[in-house]
Amino acid sequence: MSLLLDNNILERLAQPNVITGIVLLIVGVLFAIFAKRITKLVRKSEKVESNDKVLLSLKAFALVVILASLIVMIIK
Secondary structure, eight states, X not given: OHHHHHSOHHHHHTSHHHHHHHHHXXXXXXXXXXXXXXXXXXXXXXXXXXXXXXXXXXXXXXXXXXXHHHHHXXXX
16 A cells, blocks of 8 residues: 555656556546447437447446456556
């Protein structure tokens, strides 16, 4: 725990694993935001049910990417 407290915030943000984690976090959030739009494109319909398998799969993928980004940021 003391290893995380030894660095200041700018040194911590400049580490490669933190930068990679932030990029993964952005990708995951974008997937979650655009999941409905991507589902509309895949299904070629204007209306998408909230229990559509494509929509749920995209949101689950986004959640896994966000979780992976948090793990990558923590590991030093």
